[in-house]
Structures are given as structure tokens and as C-alpha cells.
Amino acid sequence: MTRPTFQIDGKPVTFTEGQTIMEAATAAGVYIPHLCHNPEFEPHGSCKLCTVKVNGRNCSACTFPAADGQEVLNDTAELNELRRTITQMLFVEGNHLCPSCEKSGNCQLQAAAYFLGMTDAHFPFFYPRRELDASHPDILLDRDRCIFCALCVRASRDVDGKNVFAIGGRGIDSRLIVNSPSGRLADTPIAATDKATRVCPVGAILIKRHGFEVPIGERVYDRHTIAEESLEREEP
Numbered sequence: 001m002t003r004p005t006f007q008i009d010g011k012p013v014t015f016t017e018g019q020t021i022m023e024a025a026t027a028a029g030v031y032i033p034h035l036c037h038n039p040e041f042e043p044h045g046s047c048k049l050c051t052v053k054v055n056g057r058n059c060s061a062c063t064f065p066a067a068d069g070q071e072v073l074n075d076t077a078e079l080n081e082l083r084r085t086i087t088q089m090l091f092v093e094g095n096h097l098c099p100s101c102e103k104s105g106n107c108q109l110q111a112a113a114y115f116l117g118m119t120d121a122h123f124p125f126f127y128p129r130r131e132l133d134a135s136h137p138d139i140l141l142d143r144d145r146c147i148f149c150a151l152c153v154r155a156s157r158d159v160d161g162k163n164v165f166a167i168g169g170r171g172i173d174s175r176l177i178v179n180s181p182s183g184r185l186a187d188t189p190i191a192a193t194d195k196a197t198r199v200c201p202v203g204a205i206l207i208k209r210h211g212f213e214v215p216i217g218e219r220v221y222d223r224h225t226i227a228e229e230s231l232e233r234e235e236p
């Protein structure tokens with residue numbers, strides 16, 4: 001029996017019923033930029049970096065179901081310009097100062113910026129005032145770098161069973177909330193071995209006393225583009 005197929009940038013992609021465009025494309029070796037998507041978790045569809053055109057309409061590839069005969073556009077100048085703008089906005093909505101960040105070289109936001117050819121932030125920085133939480137003996141939470149991907153929220157709830165994190169507020173007032181009476185990480189059951197502490201795509205959740213164990217220049221995205229690394233990590 002012929003398997004259902006859609007076209008992505010003119011390339012045929014076969015898929016299994018129930019797969020999203022992101023899942024089918026990744027399985028076929030086609031990279032669609034993304035930040036809040038992680039194949040280990042339910043899709044969230046919030047960062048919009050994976051916006052593709054499906055039969056002429058903008059859709060989030062991580063949530064939109066694949067269907068037979070779809071015409072999908074992914075790697076186009078228009079879509080990459082949109083993604084570059086989204087990435088620039090993520091930089092200015094937080095406090096992203098890469099040269100002083102322990103995550104530099106291992107950071108998906110930074111790597112996506114390189115991949116998309118972002119050369120400056122373009123917009124004025126918002127410099128939001130966000131609280132740093134160093135209360136936990138093993139974990140540092142630097143909210144300045146949070147991009148609200150909700151991966152820690154999903155990991156803590158669905159894998160660790162601890163429900164430590166939530167996202168509150170809207171727009172520039174969005175905040176990562178720690179679910180404890182004091183609002184501090186030290187007063188939650190989170191541990192450094194939890195999935196929630198390992199899944200952050202940026203430098204917002206860091207394990208203490210491990211900084212710069214891997215030298216700059218030898219980190220994941222110093223050696224591979226985010227497209228190469230992502231396809232290697234996520235292909236079934």
C-alpha cells in the first residue's frame with residue numbers, strides 16, 4: 001500500500017498517520033528550526049520558530065498534523081526572515097549576553113541565531129528585571145535567560161512528577177514561577193538529577209559547580225550546526 005506523502009520544499013516526505021509535520025520532516029532528515037519543541041514531550045507550539053507554510057497558510061510544524069498531498073514550504077527566504085525576527089525578539093525580551101553566559105556554545109537559542117544568520121538584535125533591549133534564584137545548593141535559576149519554552153514545566157510535571165515550575169504573566173511580564181510557598185527553588189523537591197534541570201535549551205537552569213567543564217570552542221554548537229545536531233538527536 002502506498003504510504004501517505006506530502007511535499008516539503010518540493011521533496012516528498014512519507015509519513016505515518018498521526019505524525020505532525022515536524023515529526024515526519026525530522027524522520028525524513030529535514031530540519032525545521034524550533035526551540036520549544038522536544039520530541040520527548042507533548043508539543044507546545046509557543047515559540048513559533050517552526051512556522052511553515054502549509055498550502056499557503058502559516059502553521060506551527062510541531063503541532064500541525066501531516067496530511068496526504070500537503071504542499072509545505074520550510075526553507076524559504078520569507079520564513080527564515082520571520083524566524084530571524086522571532087529570534088531577535090527572544091534576545092531583546094530577555095537579558096542575553098552570550099560572552100558571559102556559561103551556556104554559550106551549548107545554547108539552542110544562540111545556535112538558532114547563528115543558523116538563521118542573525119548578526120544583531122535589531123530591536124532595542126527591554127532589559128526586564130527578573131529575579132535570579134541561587135537558593136538551591138545544586139541548581140541555579142537565572143530567569144534573565146528564560147525564553148518561556150515550558151520544557152522545564154513539562155519535564156517536571158510529566159517526567160519528574162514534581163510540578164516545580166509554571167509560567168505566569170503575559171508578554172514582557174511573563175515569569176517562570178517556582179511552585180513553593182516561598183517561591184524559591186530551595187523549598188521545592190527538585191534535584192540536580194531531575195529531567196527538568198537537564199532540558200532547558202538556554203542558560204536559564206544551570207547545575208552549580210559544573211560551569212565551563214567543557215571549554216568554549218569544544219561545545220556542541222561549536223562543532224555542529226543546530227540543524228546537524230538536532231537531526232542527529234531527534235531522528236528516530
Ligand code: SF4
Nearest residue numbers: 096097098101107203
Ligand atoms: Fe546567549 Fe544562550 Fe546564554 Fe542567552 S542563554 S546569553 S542566547 S548563550
Ligand code: SF4
Nearest residue numbers: 146147149150152200
Ligand atoms: Fe524553558 Fe529554560 Fe525557561 Fe524552563 S527555564 S521555560 S526550560 S527556557
